Structures are given as C-alpha cells and as structure tokens.
Amino acid sequence: MLKIYNTMTREKEVFNPLEEGIVKIYTCGQTVYDDVHIGNAKTYSSWDVIIRYLRYKGYKVLHVQNFTDVGHLTDDADQGEDKIEKRARERKINPWELVDNQIEEYWHVIDDLNINRPNISPRATSLIPEMIDIIKILLEKGYAYEVESNVYYDVSKFKDYTKLSKLKLDEESAKARVDQDPLKKSPFDFALWLNAKKGDQMHIMRWNSPWGEGYPGWHLECSVMSMKYLGETIDIHCGGIDHIPTHHPNEIAQAEAATGKKFVRTWMHAEFITLNGKKMSKSLGNYVTARELIDQHGGLVVRMGLVPGHYRSAVDWNPDVIANAKKNVERIQNSLSLIKDSPGGTKTNLNQAIEEVQKSFEEAMDDDFNTPKAFATIHDFIKQINSSLDNKKDILNKAREVLVELLGVLGLDFTKKKGIDDAKIDGLMELIISLRDKSRKEKNYELSDEIREKLRSTGIQIEDTEDGPRWKMS
Numbered sequence: 001m002l003k004i005y006n007t008m009t010r011e012k013e014v015f016n017p018l019e020e021g022i023v024k025i026y027t028c029g030q031t032v033y034d035d036v037h038i039g040n041a042k043t044y045s046s047w048d049v050i051i052r053y054l055r056y057k058g059y060k061v062l063h064v065q066n067f068t069d070v071g072h073l074t075d076d077a078d079q080g081e082d083k084i085e086k087r088a089r090e091r092k093i094n095p096w097e098l099v100d101n102q103i104e105e106y107w108h109v110i111d112d113l114n115i116n117r118p119n120i121s122p123r124a125t126s127l128i129p130e131m132i133d134i135i136k137i138l139l140e141k142g143y144a145y146e147v148e149s150n151v152y153y154d155v156s157k158f159k160d161y162t163k164l165s166k167l168k169l170d171e172e173s174a175k176a177r178v179d180q181d182p183l184k185k186s187p188f189d190f191a192l193w194l195n196a197k198k199g200d201q202m203h204i205m206r207w208n209s210p211w212g213e214g215y216p217g218w219h220l221e222c223s224v225m226s227m228k229y230l231g232e233t234i235d236i237h238c239g240g241i242d243h244i245p246t247h248h249p250n251e252i253a254q255a256e257a258a259t260g261k262k263f264v265r266t267w268m269h270a271e272f273i274t275l276n277g278k279k280m281s282k283s284l285g286n287y288v289t290a291r292e293l294i295d296q297h298g299g300l301v302v303r304m305g306l307v308p309g310h311y312r313s314a315v316d317w318n319p320d321v322i323a324n325a326k327k328n329v330e331r332i333q334n335s336l337s338l339i340k341d342s343p344g345g346t347k348t349n350l351n352q353a354i355e356e357v358q359k360s361f362e363e364a365m366d367d368d369f370n371t372p373k374a375f376a377t378i379h380d381f382i383k384q385i386n387s388s389l390d391n392k393k394d395i396l397n398k399a400r401e402v403l404v405e406l407l408g409v410l411g412l413d414f415t416k417k418k419g420i421d422d423a424k425i426d427g428l429m430e431l432i433i434s435l436r437d438k439s440r441k442e443k444n445y446e447l448s449d450e451i452r453e454k455l456r457s458t459g460i461q462i463e464d465t466e467d468g469p470r471w472k473m474s
C-alpha cells in the first residue's frame with residue numbers, strides 16, 4: 001500500500017489514482033533562462049524516482065513537465081522584469097534564441113543524469129490561445145479584473161485561497177513593500193496577463209489578446225498546461241517547497257475557479273539543496289551547475305549524490321556528497337564484477353536475501369518514497385552478495401539482475417560499462433587521437449599505427465579528413 005505525504009493535508013495518505021492503473025502527474029519545470037543547477041537537478045531526480053517507482057509497481061504514468069519560456073518575473077509582486085527577456089538583453093541575443101539554447105542544454109543534462117524525459121514537455125508559449133480562454137472565463141465569472149491592459153486575479157474572490165500554504169495573508173506588511181504594483185486592488189492579487197508595453201520598453205515575446213498586446217503570467221501557464229494535457233483533475237502535482245506559499249496556491253485558485261472542480265488530489269514538494277545553509281538559487285547566484293559536476297565526475301556519480309537523500313529532506317551541497325557518491329558507485333561496481341568473475345558454487349542461501357531485499361525495498365518506497373531506507377537495504381544486499389559468491393551461478397546472476405533493477409528504480413543505471421557516458425567517451429577519444437597525432441608528428445609511426453590498429457580491433461575507426469582526424473564506430 002503506497003502512502004504519499006500530501007502537502008495539502010500535511011499527512012501521509014494512501015495513494016489511489018483517480019483512474020484505476022493510471023497516474024497523471026504534473027511537475028513544475030525549469031524557467032529556461034539559465035543552466036540547470038544541482039538544486040533543480042535534485043528536484044527533477046526526485047520526481048524521476050517517484051515516477052520510476054510508480055511504473056515499477058505497474059501503474060501507467062502520464063507525466064507532463066513544462067518549460068517556462070515567458071512570464072516568470074524577477075519579482076514575485078509582478079513588478080520585476082521577465083527573467084528571460086532580461087537575460088537575453090544582457091547577452092545581447094533574442095529571447096527566443098536564449099530559450100532554444102537553454103532547452104537544448106537542459107536535455108543534455110537530464111539525459112546525462114539518466115532522468116527519464118516526461119511524456120509531454122510543453123513550452124508555455126505553445127498554449128497562448130488556451131491561456132487567453134481561461135482568462136476570459138475568469139473575467140466572466142468575476143474572479144479577475146482588467147487595469148490598463150493588465151489582467152489580475154482577485155484573490156479575495158476565491159474562498160480558501162490559503163488552503164495549501166496555510167499562511168495568514170498579512171495585508172499590512174505586504175503593502176509595506178516598496179516595489180508594489182499600484183494597479184492591483186490587493187498586494188496578493190497576481191497577474192494573469194501583462195501589458196507588453198512597460199514605460200518605454202516593449203516586451204519582445206508578445207501576443208494579441210482581447211486586452212491588447214501582452215504575455216501571460218507564470219502561474220497561469222502551469223494551470224493551463226496541466227489541464228490541457230492531463231485533464232481538469234490530476235493525481236499528483238509536484239514542485240519545490242518554494243512553490244507552497246504563492247505559485248501553487250495561485251495555480252489552484254485559477255484552475256478551480258475556472259472549472260469548479262478539484263485541481264490536484266496529491267501535492268508533493270521537494271526540499272532544497274542549500275549551499276552553506278542558504279537555498280541554492282540562480283537569482284542569488286550561489287549555485288553549482290549540474291553540467292560542471294557531470295563533466296568533472298560523470299553522470300552516474302552525480303546522480304548517486306542525489307539519490308540517497310529523501311525528497312523532503314534538505315541537502316547541503318559540499319565535497320563529501322560527491323566523495324560518498326564515488327565510494328557508493330565503486331562499491332556497487334565492485335560487487336557486480338565479483339559476481340561476473342565468480343565461477344559460482346553449490347550454495348543457495350542468497351535466494352532468501354533476494355526475496356528479502358525486494359520486500360524491504362518496496363516497504364521503504366511505499367512509505368512516501370523513503371529512498372534513504374531503500375538505499376540502505378540495497379547496501380545490505382550487496383554485503384550479502386559479496387559474502388555469498390559460493391552460491392550457484394544462476395542464483396548469483398539472479399541477484400545481479402535484482403540489484404541492477406532496484407538501482408534502476410532509483411535512476412542509477414549500472415548497465416552502462418563502468419558508468420562511462422558519451423561525454424566521457426568523447427573526451428577519451430580526443431585524448432587518444434591527439435596522442436596518435438603527436439606520435440606521427442614525432443615520426444613515431446610504429447606507435448601511431450599501433451594506436452590505430454588497437455582501436456580498429458575494438459571496432460573504432462580513425463579517418464584522416466581535411467579537418468583533421470575523426471573517429472567512428474565501424
């Protein structure tokens with residue numbers, strides 16, 4: 001029986017999807033103006049583990065995760081600048097180019113970390129007509145108001161606006177903010193549509209609407225993308241804990257006011273990665289990118305650094321995290337090699353350990369995806385394997401299969417040889433080719449031919465082209 005902690009009720013609840021056997025899940029995605037930092041990656045990796053486990057349990061999972069490519073402002077009070085337009089201006093490029101580049105880079109990171117891609121990854125800008133339709137409904141129903149070509153959501157109209165955040169809306173202290181939007185009736189109201197013209201600046205990413213040229217608000221985007229691809233009520237909606245006070249309450253207010261139905265059945269929120277105790281964040285500038293860590297240590301080690309922590313526990317990023325991850329990867333690789341190299345014996349006691357590890361792994365994961373416990377059971381299993389190499393070879397092979405499968409549920413792919421990913425292979429090939437080049441320049445043809453032949457015997461061909469040597473698998 002799977003139990004999930006629902007932020008809405010602040011309790012662990014037995015999970016049953018609305019439609020038998022199918023789980024519809026929406027995860028709030030990246031605002032694509034900067035690189036994925038290791039905090040973002042931890043959150044995406046947590047959702048990936050959860051989805052993998054649901055699939056392991058036999059559910060069909062439909063997962064949607066958006067790209068926010070417009071409308072996320074630098075200031076939560078709708079007074080700031082669009083993060084994407086600001087960064088594009090700083091880099092002196094078109095915002096659309098920035099978005100394209102960031103999304104491409106995002107996928108490289110996600111793939112290197114072995115995070116499964118969602119079934120659907122919509123860009124917010126692909127659903128502008130649908131967003132305009134929802135705003136029209138909210139205006140008709142009296143939940144929204146227009147001022148100077150901006151449209152705002154009137155929070156006072158939505159009963160139970162704070163049901164997720166459990167916060168008391170303190171109007172006085174909110175009003176004390178210097179950078180308040182003077183067009184709003186209340187500081188808690190939020191923008192559904194923003195006028196493209198602000199002062200003498202024109203927003204580059206803009207669309208026609210009944211309220212003039214403009215662009216949608218960030219909160220509206222998620223409600224619309226979730227409803228478009230998953231339906232008006234979904235099973236699970238995920239995000240970081242930073243979304244509990246505002247972003248998710250706003251999503252609920254928009255969706256439920258528009259449809260009159262419950263928007264989300266289970267809310268899940270991931271804790272932060274911190275750096276020296278402070279939230280790692282792009283806007284604060286205190287972050288480590290996932291890319292630099294992957295290039296330095298490989299995707300498997302970085303992913304290993306993210307997996308053993310629980311999604312509701314904060315992690316302070318420090319050198320020990322990677323050092324421990326390396327040790328864990330080596331321990332597992334060592335055990336897999338021991339199994340491979342063992343001729344096997346006559347014992348059969350490992351059979352029981354195989355049954356037990358599956359049971360305790362599932363027990364741990366059924367308890368709100370308790371990955372630290374699940375990981376500990378895998379460790380115990382490895383110890384048992386290492387001291388049971390005299391078991392029959394088919395039992396050892398079965399143990400290997402189960403070990404690899406359970407690690408796979410945690411997003412750790414040990415089927416790749418020694419965890420070497422494509423980026424590392426490219427790097428190694430560059431090194432080998434440059435050594436061959438050097439030996440040729442030094443007229444050491446014996447060595448350069450030997451390198452070429454050795455590579456050929458492993459199925460790699462070097463071709464000398466006008467642009468220099470290239471390699472390919474033959």
Ligand code: AMP
Pocket residue numbers: 028029030031032038039040041042043238239240241242243270271272273274279280281282
């Ligand atoms: P953003 O950085 O706003 O594009 O956020 C993308 C996702 O990463 C959201 O679900 C955030 O809640 C999450 N996130 C942002 N910063 C952190 C952090 N330091 N640790 C964990 N998750 C984070």
Ligand code: ZN
Pocket residue numbers: 027028029222239247
């Ligand atoms: Zn969202």
